Amino acid sequence: MRENYTIGVDIGGTYVRIGAQKNDDPLTGFEKILRESALGDTSPIEGIGAFISDYLEKNFPRLNIDAVGIGFPSTLSKDRRTIYHTPNIEGLDNSPISDILEQKIKTPIFLEKDVNILFKWDIYNKRLPEKGIGLGIYFGTGIGNAITINGELLIGRDGIAGELGHVPVIGGSGMCGCGNSGCFECYASGRRLVELRESYFGDTEIRDLFSEHRDSTILKEFVEAMACVVATEINIFNPHFIILGGGIVNMKDFPRKLLDEYIYNHSRHPVPSGGLPLYYSDDSDRNGVLGSIYMARGKLNVADNTRS
Numbered sequence: 001m002r003e004n005y006t007i008g009v010d011i012g013g014t015y016v017r018i019g020a021q022k023n024d025d026p027l028t029g030f031e032k033i034l035r036e037s038a039l040g041d042t043s044p045i046e047g048i049g050a051f052i053s054d055y056l057e058k059n060f061p062r063l064n065i066d067a068v069g070i071g072f073p074s075t076l077s078k079d080r081r082t083i084y085h086t087p088n089i090e091g092l093d094n095s096p097i098s099d100i101l102e103q104k105i106k107t108p109i110f111l112e113k114d115v116n117i118l119f120k121w122d123i124y125n126k127r128l129p130e131k132g133i134g135l136g137i138y139f140g141t142g143i144g145n146a147i148t149i150n151g152e153l154l155i156g157r158d159g160i161a162g163e164l165g166h167v168p169v170i171g172g173s174g175m176c177g178c179g180n181s182g183c184f185e186c187y188a189s190g191r192r193l194v195e196l197r198e199s200y201f202g203d204t205e206i207r208d209l210f211s212e213h214r215d216s217t218i219l220k221e222f223v224e225a226m227a228c229v230v231a232t233e234i235n236i237f238n239p240h241f242i243i244l245g246g247g248i249v250n251m252k253d254f255p256r257k258l259l260d261e262y263i264y265n266h267s268r269h270p271v272p273s274g275g276l277p278l279y280y281s282d283d284s285d286r287n288g289v290l291g292s293i294y295m296a297r298g299k300l301n302v303a304d305n306t307r308s
């Protein structure tokens with residue numbers, strides 16, 4: 001139990017979301033603001049600092065704050081205190097952002113890759129057992145990926161494990177947001193879906209694509225490409241559970257059954273394809289903020305246990 005408020009922040013390419021929680025009370029003070037207006041148009045690091053300070057001043061003046069957890073759409077250093085690379089937000093890269101924000105806000109600041117935060121929150125929220133290997137694959141603008149082993153995030157030697165979207169496709173083409181070409185993201189992401197709409201379904205709003213064209217060969221091939229991405233990781237890890245999420249699988253009339261079938265087809269037979277433990281993430285605006293709070297509290301508990 002934590003007596004003070006913990007703050008969660010979810011920095012996205014388009015929106016910034018923030019909220020606070022005390023004990024197990026419901027989330028309070030939730031705000032969702034366009035990134036440009038939340039962070040201003042000067043340095044985004046100064047913008048984030050000013051945004052959090054103003055939020056605390058407005059909502060929780062004179063109250064103690066335990067910690068601030070922040071999710072970034074970025075690769076992070078192994079110690080989770082420096083941002084390496086952020087494809088969709090300029091001005092954040094190679095900055096020791098925890099140190100800078102702790103000086104300004106005078107509260108412990110904990111960072112994590114946004115998809116890791118979402119995946120850990122989904123495991124907790126769905127009450128899945130942490131034991132074993134878990135895979136999270138989130139199809140949004142890009143492809144988010146998180147891997148847990150007995151509840152611990154796999155982060156790799158340099159901190160950037162789980163970049164499934166940037167696995168190269170043999171013979172692949174197209175420039176990827178990471179700077180390489182022909183990555184999985186060039187074939188199975190929101191960015192690709194936008195390209196397909198422009199090329200083939202110009203009269204349909206993006207939100208209606210699956211309602212109006214789910215039986216077209218073009219969209220079936222797109223769904224199969226998503227399945228190939230998922231099956232790649234299934235065939236490597238033979239996981240205990242897989243959570244699929246992100247904006248695409250939550251679009252109106254998205255064919256989840258077809259995706260499940262294609263994943264089954266492309267997974268190795270007879271196992272792990274038989275009885276694949278597939279789950280779908282609930283698409284809530286608040287999950288990133290709740291997950292950031294959950295992550296920050298977890299790190300505070302580790303720090304408390306280390307001290308005692």
Ligand SMILES: [Zn+2]
Nearest residue numbers: 166176178183
């Ligand atoms: Zn890439």
